[in-house]
Amino acid sequence: MRLSYSDLQFGATFQRDVKSKRGCKKVTVLRTQNLSFIDNRDVILDAVSFSLESRKIHGLTGPNGSGKTTLLEILMGYMKPTQGRVEYFIPQPVAYLPQQSAQQRLLPVSVQEFVEMGTWGKSSTPPALSMKEAFRELGLDHIARQSILRLSGGEWKKVNLARTLVQSADLYLLDEPFNHLDLDTEKRLGTLLQRLAHENGKTFFVVSHDWHAMNHYFDSLILLNHKLIAQGSVQSVGELYMNWKDPAHHQWMHQHCH
Amino acid sequence: MDFAARTVMEWNSLSWEALILLSIFAAPLGCLLIFRRMSYFGDALGHSALAGVVVIYLMGWQSPWALSAGAIASVLLTSQILKFLESQFRLPTDLALTVSSAGMLGLGILLSASAPIQLEHLLVGDLAAINESMVWFLRLLAVVMLSFLIFMWKPLWASVIDARFARSLGFSSHRFDFLLLALTSVTVVGLIQSVGAILVATYLVFPAAASLAWAKSLRSLVVSSIVFALASSFFGAYASMRLQFAPAPAIATFGFLATLLSHGVARLIPSKD
Numbered sequence: 001m002r003l004s005y006s007d008l009q010f011g012a013t014f015q016r017d018v019k020s021k022r023g024c025k026k027v028t029v030l031r032t033q034n035l036s037f038i039d040n041r042d043v044i045l046d047a048v049s050f051s052l053e054s055r056k057i058h059g060l061t062g063p064n065g066s067g068k069t070t071l072l073e074i075l076m077g078y079m080k081p082t083q084g085r086v087e088y089f090i091p092q093p094v095a096y097l098p099q100q101s102a103q104q105r106l107l108p109v110s111v112q113e114f115v116e117m118g119t120w121g122k123s124s125t126p127p128a129l130s131m132k133e134a135f136r137e138l139g140l141d142h143i144a145r146q147s148i149l150r151l152s153g154g155e156w157k158k159v160n161l162a163r164t165l166v167q168s169a170d171l172y173l174l175d176e177p178f179n180h181l182d183l184d185t186e187k188r189l190g191t192l193l194q195r196l197a198h199e200n201g202k203t204f205f206v207v208s209h210d211w212h213a214m215n216h217y218f219d220s221l222i223l224l225n226h227k228l229i230a231q232g233s234v235q236s237v238g239e240l241y242m243n244w245k246d247p248a249h250h251q252w253m254h255q256h257c258h
Numbered sequence: 259m260d261f262a263a264r265t266v267m268e269w270n271s272l273s274w275e276a277l278i279l280l281s282i283f284a285a286p287l288g289c290l291l292i293f294r295r296m297s298y299f300g301d302a303l304g305h306s307a308l309a310g311v312v313v314i315y316l317m318g319w320q321s322p323w324a325l326s327a328g329a330i331a332s333v334l335l336t337s338q339i340l341k342f343l344e345s346q347f348r349l350p351t352d353l354a355l356t357v358s359s360a361g362m363l364g365l366g367i368l369l370s371a372s373a374p375i376q377l378e379h380l381l382v383g384d385l386a387a388i389n390e391s392m393v394w395f396l397r398l399l400a401v402v403m404l405s406f407l408i409f410m411w412k413p414l415w416a417s418v419i420d421a422r423f424a425r426s427l428g429f430s431s432h433r434f435d436f437l438l439l440a441l442t443s444v445t446v447v448g449l450i451q452s453v454g455a456i457l458v459a460t461y462l463v464f465p466a467a468a469s470l471a472w473a474k475s476l477r478s479l480v481v482s483s484i485v486f487a488l489a490s491s492f493f494g495a496y497a498s499m500r501l502q503f504a505p506a507p508a509i510a511t512f513g514f515l516a517t518l519l520s521h522g523v524a525r526l527i528p529s530k531d
Contacts, residue, residue, distance in 0.1 A: 078422060093428045107293065107419065108473035117419075120412040121427035147474070167426065 026053045027089065029171050029203050030075070034084035037070055044070045046227045047084065054090075054170070057197050057204045059214050059234065061241070062224040068207045069099055071224065072173050075205075088171075090203075091125060095169035099176050099207070101160050111151070112144045115162045123168035128196050134162040137192050139185065154180040161189070165196075171203045178210040186210070190217035211238065272393050273385045276452055277495060277509075279396040281487035283403035284445050284461035286480045290438060292470070293418045297463045298352070300442050302359035304458025306336035307446045308366030308380055315373040322395035326447045333443035336362050363455070382506045383454035385495075396448050403441065407480065410434075415476060453506040460506070461487055464513035471524035490516050 031051040037044045044067045052058050060068050073079045075086055076096050088094075095118075107114065115134060119127065135141050138158045143151070151159060157180045164172060178186050194217050196202045208214055214221060214234050221237040223229040230237045291300045310332025314324050336358050343354035370377045379387070406414060417424035417431035418438070424431040442462075449458045465487035466479070473479035494509030501508075 076422070076426065078425075093426050096422070096426050098422070101420075106470070107476070108470060108479050109475055113475055117412075117416060117423075118427075120416055121429075123428055169426075 026055055028052065029054045029088070029090045030205075031087045031089070032075075032084065033087070035071070035074065035081050035086065036083040037067070037074060037079065038082045043226055045074070045081070048224070048228045049084075050222060050228055050231050052171075052203060052205060053220075054203045055197050055201050056219040057193050057206060057217060059218040059221040060205060060207045060224060061209060061214065061221060061237075062229070066225040068224055069175055072096065072175055072205070072207065075173060090170040091123070093121070093123065093169060095128075095164050095167040095172045097161055097164040097172070097174040097177055099179075101156070107148060109148060110145050111140060111148055111159050114148050114159060115140070115166060118163040118166035119168075121168050125168040125170055127166050127168045128172065128200065128202050129162075129165045131166055134166050137188065138162050138165075139188070154182065154185070157181065158185065170201075171205065174204060174206045176207050176209070178208055178213045186213055193217060214238070270386075272388050272390065273505075274495070276385060276388050276393055276396055277491040278488065279393070279400045280448060280452055280461050281465070281484055281491055283396075283400045284449060285465035285483040285487040286403060286407055287441055287445055288462045288464075288466035289469075289476075289479050289483050290414065290418045291442065291462065292466050293415075294435075294438065296438075296442075297459075297466070299355060300446075300462045301459045302355050303333050303336065303442055304446045304449060304455050304462070305359045306362035306366075307333050307443060307450060308455040309362045309369060310335075310366075311380065311447065311450055312366050312369045312373050312375075315375050316369065318374075322392050322447060322451070325451075326395075326444050329447040329450070330440065330443045332362060332366075333439065333446070337439065366455070379454075380450060381454045381456050382504055383450065383452045383457070385452050385505045388452060392448075392451050399444060399448055403445075406437075406441070453509065457506050457510045460490075460510040460513050464490065464510075464517050468513070468517040468520040471521040486513075486516055486520070 028051045031049075033049050035045055035048040048067075048071065060071070062068055070079065074081050076094060112135075116131065119131065129137060135144060138161060140155075140158060140162060143155060143159075148156070148159065157177070161174070161177055164174065177189065181189065190213055193204055193206075197204055197219070206218070208218075215238070218234050220232060221234045222231045223237050223241055230240050288297065288300065291297045307329035310328035310330070311325050312328075313332070314328035317324075319325070339358045339361075340354050343349045343357060344351060347354075349357065366380070367377060370380060413424065413427075413429040414434060414437075416427055416429055417434035421431035421435070424434070445462070446455075446458055449455075449461055453460050465483040468486040469479055469482035473482055490512040491509055494512040495505050497503075497512070498505040498508040
């Protein structure tokens with residue numbers, strides 16, 4: 001889709017806004033410069049430049065098919081950008097929760113063993129959560145010994161989330177972690193991520209369509225629609241998104257904003 | 259040719275040892291292949307490795323090392339053809355796999371006409387005629403396979419289960435993919451000599467498939483697949499000795515029955531969780 005010049009202006013304003021508020025302890029963990037990805041002449045990402053500060057929950061939102069997952073996969077190094085580059089200022093590797101987990105459900109392992117695989121890495125960075133904490137925080141204790149073959153969609157999501165959070169990393173990329181979660185779990189996950197970011201110094205980059213979660217727990221938000229439309233506080237970017245002129249997206253907002 | 263009626267003249271201790279070694283290294287590899295979604299691939303490689311093995315025979319070599327080199331070369335060629343069919347011609351994976359493996363099998367059979375080896379030996383193996391150097395080759399394979407399993411348990415499983423996840427743990431999954439391909443092709447050489455190119459699945463797929471019904475952990479999956487492989491080897495070999503038919507098809511049939519029985523019985527027993 002085409003974007004007007006004024007959209008980009010918004011982007012510039014919000015980015016400046018973030019920079020001026022940078023706290024003294026916060027550092028940049030990641031910066032992208034003019035990231036573009038073209039697949040068979042379709043422009044998936046178009047000159048996306050942004051940076052992420054440490055100790056924050058950064059949201060990434062935008063219409064379906066706007067390139068969010070592609071962006072995360074490029075950040076993970078799974079795909080090479082057509083143009084532009086990604087700079088990390090923290091030790092690798094980065095932990096990643098994919099939107100759909102690879103087909104692992106044939107595995108004859110219990111929930112406990114599956115989550116434990118997250119601790120297999122050799123990195124010296126401390127994990128966001130220990131095994132014990134992950135099970136307690138995500139409410140998995142009662143299914144710890146159960147086989148992963150018999151989990152519901154929501155439980156499977158939580159188990160994958162737990163495996164990601166016990167990984168050793170400074171930056172966690174989470175693709176729609178709030179999907180399939182009930183309200184109570186959403187609340188627990190939101191406050192958990194906040195605590196891990198603000199107190200334990202972890203950084204999260206979270207794809208979400210969940211305005212409730214974004215409003216309550218996220219520190220900043222990036223609006224992406226192939227181009228970076230805006231980056232700033234959840235409220236300001238949210239407002240921009242609400243008032244977006246495109247009728248298709250107006251309707252989309254209407255459905256998701258109760 | 260009359261494969262099934264081939265009698266087993268003499269079973270010696272080498273044949274028995276070969277069966278045990280095959281069970282030890284091929285069954286765990288089969289477990290790894292399942293989760294890489296490569297069990298069909300492993301079987302197809304068995305078919306395609308035949309061409310490489312025949313070419314080595316044509317060149318006048320017979321040592322298992324030379325045969326392995328031939329098999330690896332033809333497996334690599336097949337996987338390149340496969341990639342090409344998938345990416346350039348946009349064939350779906352199963353179609354590309356069937357096309358490339360059937361093509362290579364055809365080529366192998368065609369070439370074998372002028373090779374100093376009976377086609378029958380390549381297709382259904384010849385356990386009774388297994389020689390000392392082949393058994394040494396199998397011993398080495400078993401040691402290599404077991405040490406990979408013991409010392410690289412985590413990176414191996416992580417990259418097999420989910421290559422991207424493995425990379426986010428800091429493991430190089432490409433390297434392990436190549437390792438898996440190399441191990442598979444070397445294993446296939448061992449299997450071609452003993453159960454033949456057509457019945458590679460006997461050791462590579464059945465034991466893993468059978469133990470999936472029971473295993474509660476990766477460790478128990480690997481151990482029980484070895485047990486299943488040993489069991490169908492012994493039953494198959496014993497039956498072929500008593501009833502005088504070729505061992506490989508008998509072992510394959512027992513493997514098949516074991517897989518069905520294993521899943522059937524597991525169904526009947528109520529699980530605790």
